Amino acid sequence: MTAVPAVSAGRRPMGGQQVAVALLLPIALINVVGFMLPIFNLARYSFNRATVGGGIENVLTLQNWTGLLGDPFYLQLILNSVFVSLGVTLCALILSYPIALYLHRASGSWRTFLTVLVISPLLTSAVVRTYGWIAILAEEGPVVSAIRGMGLTPPPLMFNINGVFIGLTEILMPYMILALLAGFGRLDPRVEEAARTLGATPWQSFRRVILPLTAPGIALGCLLCFVLAVSSFITPKLMGGGRVFLLATEIYDQAIVTLNWPLASTLSILVLVIFGAALVAYSAVLKRLD
Amino acid sequence: MMVERAMAAEAALGTPEGPDHLVLSEVGMTFGTLDVIPSLSLSVRRGEMVAFLGPSGCGKTTTLRMIAGLLDPTRGRISVGGRDITHLPVHDRDMGMVFQSYALFPHMTVAQNVAFGLEMRRMAKVEIRARVERALAMVQLGHLAGRKPKALSGGQQQRVALARALVVEPSILLLDEPLSNLDAKLRDEMRVQIRSLQQQSGITAVFVTHDQVEALSMCDRIVVMRGGHVEQYGTPNEIYERPATPFVASFVGRTNRLSGRVDPSGRLLIEGRPVAAEGRLPEGAVEVLVRPHRMSLRAASEEPPAGLNSLPGVLTGATFVGDLIQATVRIGAGEITVEQLTRRRSGLPEPGSAVTVAWEAGDTMVYPEGRA
Missing domain, CATH: 3.40.50.300 (P-loop containing nucleotide triphosphate hydrolases)
Structure with a gap:
């Protein structure tokens, strides 16, 4: 250990840590400038006062917050948003789970084909798909006609909460399927077979083995869909026909129609708080699963 | 082993x-x-x-x-x-x-x-x-x-x-x-x-x-x-x-393959030399299989052991692996492996020299040619 080679005394290459910092710097900067600062701005607006004509008066006030939390309309709006989003998430989960499980088990070109089918709706914009649903569910559309044809009275499907529910569920399903698939990593077909050879019926094997092993995927999919549902506004706006009030549509109305930016900011921050709560719930679930 | x-x-x-x-x-x-x-x-x-x-x-x-x-x-x-x-x-x-x-x-x-x-x-x-x-x-x-x-x-x-x-x-x-x-x-x-x-x-x-x-x-x-x-x-x-x-x-154990034929009188010949085997033999072209460690090797100058099958060949190489010596021997157009336990004073003939490969009749496994 006495003779240290002279070579190492010269210039040393950058250490691993320096490389890491150098690589992380650009994205950190973009995040600060493009995300953190606007959020900070939003938070600041929520403590400013709106003036007539869309102006923002730079004073520190709690009136947006107290007004919002004291108004039953907004409390109802928040509850509506959360429950509709939870319901849509649950429906998307129930409809997507079998598809994801089938995809997980499929192999080869069949699997590739099916995956492309799942992703393909994402290639068209939500606006186009929403108009598609409006055509399908409209008063003289195929669904209503079919129900009438059976001699039944169709429920109102369009321009109310039903339409929003159906449209949102379908639009979020690709995300749910992809998230489920990403979370199905631990599900090894051999483990299912082991359960079956040990005497588990298909249902028991699903309950005791498949479901617990896919739980991380379920949690991930639900988090993603819930967040997307709470923040989606095109579909509720178009399919709700102005009669369905959710947080996202209200933010749009306040910011673009009423030009009350401080209130829109306050509602936006509220949405962020809901996301935070969802994230906390998600990590609590993950912790319990491990 | x-x-x-x-x-x-x-x-x-x-x-x-x-x-x-x-x-x-x-x-x-x-x-x-x-x-x-x-x-x-x-x-x-x-x-x-x-x-x-x-x-x-x-x-x-x-x-x-x-x-x-x-x-x-x-x-x-x-x-x-x-x-x-x-x-x-x-x-x-x-x-x-x-x-x-x-x-x-x-x-x-x-x-x-x-x-x-x-x-x-x-x-x-x-x-x-x-x-x-x-x-x-x-x-x-x-x-x-x-x-x-x-x-x-x-x-x-x-x-x-x-x-x-x-x-x-x-x-x-x-x-x-x-x-x-x-x-x-x-x-x-x-x-x-x-x-x-x-x-x-x-x-x-x-x-x-x-x-x-x-x-x-x-x-x-x-x-x-x-x-x-x-x-x-x-x-x-x-x-x-x-x-x-x-x-x-x-597939189970290793084996050497030699080509031979069984003539109408039921005699097995490899490279034109008679070889003894047990049981009934299929007539015509045959494949003869012998496990490497059931074969032994000696210099051609030595008297071939009595009662054993023996074939002349040329030693082409030998690998010492501790308890074994693995020798490759050319017999006719083919090459086989012979495994011998090492002993303290036994050496092998020089590579390139003429040798005799010997084995017991019971270790000869004979199959009709082309049965894979």
């Missing part, structure tokens, strides 16, 4: 002579247009451990999965103890299976893994606890009952898988390459442990492997498979000493 020791052990233990327990009759499996198993018939006696041995793609795992019920055979019939189980669902078959990847339930503890099969059988909680404890003690894992599988080593996971399969006291134990993911030392230990657990419980077992040492050392009988066919079914000793086909001879 391994092989010989295994044979000695097998001879000492003898094989169970029970009635047939598991019977496959003309079982076939077709995937799409691919006939993986054309038609397979075999039976396993009660309490016997049988190896399905063969190269990958020979149909051994497919056959095992059909027995387990994880694959539905296209044709034929499978029965256990006289009862037809061909189309019985997996969960009603009462078989214990150990998978190559162990397939432990990652979200359950070791104890929960072992208890699973008992819970499926709706056993009382107290009884389950007692049995799980016993099963874990049997594989020396009682102290790890509360751990999750990922916190265990490969060998420990293997033992949990074994305990999980055995605790339900299945009618048949199925093992799918259970040792292939273990390192060499652990594999030796587990070989002994699996075999002794199987013998203690007297359970009928089917063991799928591509490793001849595992098959020879652990099992009462061996089914050598190729291309969905049974090449030979017999005790390890029969498989090794009297291989039915050249394929079996070269």
Whole structure:
């Protein structure tokens, strides 16, 4: 250990840590400038006062917050948003789970084909798909006609909460399927077979083995869909026909129609708080699963 | 060396002579247009451990999965103890299976893994606890009952898988390459442990492997498979000493191939020289197989040993591997390997010199040419 080679005394290459910092710097900067600062701005607006004509008066006030939390309309709006989003998430989960499980088990070109089918709706914009649903569910559309044809009275499907529910569920399903698939990593077909050879019926094997092993995927999919549902506004706006009030549509109305930016900011921050709560719930679930 | 020791052990233990327990009759499996198993018939006696041995793609795992019920055979019939189980669902078959990847339930503890099969059988909680404890003690894992599988080593996971399969006291134990993911030392230990657990419980077992040492050392009988066919079914000793086909001879143990012919008078000739063999010989062109370690080598100048087959050749190379010398000898157009135990003062002739290769008549295995 006495003779240290002279070579190492010269210039040393950058250490691993320096490389890491150098690589992380650009994205950190973009995040600060493009995300953190606007959020900070939003938070600041929520403590400013709106003036007539869309102006923002730079004073520190709690009136947006107290007004919002004291108004039953907004409390109802928040509850509506959360429950509709939870319901849509649950429906998307129930409809997507079998598809994801089938995809997980499929192999080869069949699997590739099916995956492309799942992703393909994402290639068209939500606006186009929403108009598609409006055509399908409209008063003289195929669904209503079919129900009438059976001699039944169709429920109102369009321009109310039903339409929003159906449209949102379908639009979020690709995300749910992809998230489920990403979370199905631990599900090894051999483990299912082991359960079956040990005497588990298909249902028991699903309950005791498949479901617990896919739980991380379920949690991930639900988090993603819930967040997307709470923040989606095109579909509720178009399919709700102005009669369905959710947080996202209200933010749009306040910011673009009423030009009350401080209130829109306050509602936006509220949405962020809901996301935070969802994230906390998600990590609590993950912790319990491990 | 391994092989010989295994044979000695097998001879000492003898094989169970029970009635047939598991019977496959003309079982076939077709995937799409691919006939993986054309038609397979075999039976396993009660309490016997049988190896399905063969190269990958020979149909051994497919056959095992059909027995387990994880694959539905296209044709034929499978029965256990006289009862037809061909189309019985997996969960009603009462078989214990150990998978190559162990397939432990990652979200359950070791104890929960072992208890699973008992819970499926709706056993009382107290009884389950007692049995799980016993099963874990049997594989020396009682102290790890509360751990999750990922916190265990490969060998420990293997033992949990074994305990999980055995605790339900299945009618048949199925093992799918259970040792292939273990390192060499652990594999030796587990070989002994699996075999002794199987013998203690007297359970009928089917063991799928591509490793001849595992098959020879652990099992009462061996089914050598190729291309969905049974090449030979017999005790390890029969498989090794009297291989039915050249394929079996070269797959189980190593072997040298020489070309010869049997003339109308029934004499076997190699390179024009008469060679003695036992049994009836097929007439015409033949393949002659002799195991390298059953051959010996001496300088051409020495008197060839009396009573042995001998052929002249040229020594082309020799490798010293400690307890063995592996010599390559050119005989006619072909080249063979001769293995000799080393002795302190015995040297080999110089490479390039003329030598005589000798072996006993009983070690000559003769097959008609072209039977592969």
